[in-house]
Amino acid sequence: METLQNLVRELVILIILAVFLELLLPHGDLRRYVRMVLGLLIIVAVLQAGVSFWNRDLAVDLSWVSLGPPDQAATAEIIREGERLWQMGQARAMNEYEEGLARQIKALAGLNPDLRVSEVRVRLEGGAEAGNLGRLEEVILVLDEDGAWGGEEVPVTGQPIAAPDPQAVDRLRGLVADFYGLSPEQVTIVGR
Amino acid sequence: MEITQIVGFGLVAAVLVIILRQYKPEIALLVSVAAGIALFLAILGKIGAVIEVLHDLSRRANVNMVYLGAILKIVGIAYIADFGAQVCRDAGEGALASKIELAAKILILVLAIPIVMAVLDILMKILG
Numbered sequence: 001m002e003t004l005q006n007l008v009r010e011l012v013i014l015i016i017l018a019v020f021l022e023l024l025l026p027h028g029d030l031r032r033y034v035r036m037v038l039g040l041l042i043i044v045a046v047l048q049a050g051v052s053f054w055n056r057d058l059a060v061d062l063s064w065v066s067l068g069p070p071d072q073a074a075t076a077e078i079i080r081e082g083e084r085l086w087q088m089g090q091a092r093a094m095n096e097y098e099e100g101l102a103r104q105i106k107a108l109a110g111l112n113p114d115l116r117v118s119e120v121r122v123r124l125e126g127g128a129e130a131g132n133l134g135r136l137e138e139v140i141l142v143l144d145e146d147g148a149w150g151g152e153e154v155p156v157t158g159q160p161i162a163a164p165d166p167q168a169v170d171r172l173r174g175l176v177a178d179f180y181g182l183s184p185e186q187v188t189i190v191g192r
Numbered sequence: 193m194e195i196t197q198i199v200g201f202g203l204v205a206a207v208l209v210i211i212l213r214q215y216k217p218e219i220a221l222l223v224s225v226a227a228g229i230a231l232f233l234a235i236l237g238k239i240g241a242v243i244e245v246l247h248d249l250s251r252r253a254n255v256n257m258v259y260l261g262a263i264l265k266i267v268g269i270a271y272i273a274d275f276g277a278q279v280c281r282d283a284g285e286g287a288l289a290s291k292i293e294l295a296a297k298i299l300i301l302v303l304a305i306p307i308v309m310a311v312l313d314i315l316m317k318i319l320g
Contacts, residue, residue, distance in 0.1 A: 013253040020246060021263060028277070030270040033297055037266050037304040040311055045255045047314040100313050104306040111302060179303070181261060 007053040014045050098122050114168035116144035140188045221283050262303050269299050
């Protein structure tokens with residue numbers, strides 16, 4: 001019941017946010033485009049809320065089936081098991097978040113015609129300080145071997161290198177850094 | 193009241209631009225641009241409070257801040273492009289205004305790519 005209450009509360013706040021953002025939109029021809037992106041954001045938020053509600057609901061059902069009535073002797077064991085599961089879940093969530101973020105950055109970097117990015121690695125803040133967990137710390141873009149350096153052989157493996165075309169590298173670095181609110185030093189571009 | 197000052201400034205600038213357009217059209221265009229920028233700067237301080245409210249609502253609705261940042265950038269791009277296109281149209285350069293709008297549309301779609309990827313990710317998770 002509480003999860004349902006949380007879901008409804010999140011949706012209400014989301015609707016208020018959408019109405020507020022809608023008021024900010026310009027009047028011209030570009031309004032349709034901004035509304036489309038705004039609609040996508042709302043879809044993401046609603047789906048996220050729905051998926052998390054469904055997962056939580058399922059977890060509650062399973063707990064009733066598997067745990068049964070509370071047992072004093074097994075309580076400590078259950079708590080330990082719960083903490084272990086929580087840590088596993090957190091690690092898995094961080095991994096999934098990293099993978100999703102890497103996919104997004106790769107799609108964004110794919111718009112640059114000069115450099116082909118074959119792989120994206122992200123490093124997230126792992127500390128438990130409030131508000132810092134999951135914050136993007138570093139983005140590493142691994143360039144494709146063929147064509148990334150104008151067809152020449154890639155000189156260095158896995159190390160930051162001076163690119164033959166620094167302007168293209170700077171543009172790519174600036175694009176990623178600007179979008180994710182990072183400093184350019186946090187975006188590393190390496191050869192495969 | 194700030195609104196009276198803003199409206200007064202806008203009316204004075206409009207009259208000035210109308211008079212200047214008859215004798216010096218190129219100066220009239222510059223005055224129009226300067227007045228637009230001045231009006232924008234006058235309300236810039238108030239936008240911070242609105243952004244703060246939006247951040248707060250996003251936090252409560254569990255919306256990722258990266259997506260909200262993208263939306264705000266898109267709104268900014270739309271306003272700046274709209275402003276530039278209007279100035280170009282005032283100067284009789286309709287073709288240039290269309291190019292500015294086209295550039296803005298492409299930039300908006302570029303910024304929307306991560307959000308589209310997020311929608312696809314969630315749909316794949318639900319379906320798979």
